[in-house]
Amino acid sequence: MAKKIIHTPNAPAPIGPYNQAVLINGTLYTSGQIAIDPNTGDLVQDSIEIETKQVMENMKAVLAAANMTFDHVVKTSIFISDMNNFSKINAVYSEYFNDDNAPARETVEVANLPKFVNVEISMIAIENAVS
Helix, strand or coil, X not given: CCCEEEXXXXXXXXXXXXXXXXXXXXXXXXXXXXXXXXXXXXXXXXXXXXXXXXXXXXHHHHHHHCCCCHHHEEEEEEEXXXXXXXXXXXXXXXXXXXXXXCCEEEEEECXXXXXXXXXXXXXXEEHHHCC
């Protein structure tokens, strides 16, 4: 099966030579999303909670473009610039996942992220992960 490029205007356009997501053999690999408002192109950084919510809403749009939801997600990677923000990021993240459908995950503190944001999240989702 050939790979299918996933693109939606409801999430920020890539800022480099990559795509929002790639679907192959029923598995969706998303690029990392940061808190860019897809309507304005502006960074949303009023607070770490608002920034994280924008990231998750961007990811929701990418998943929807592939006819998937957060229930299809089996793995997430969270990159943060300050581990002191972990609990605040986690609180927002938990609004999208619960104990019954939470994917595997790692959270890693990094020195810098694109556009010097505070959080970036990527996901792997599987079409038949939901019955």
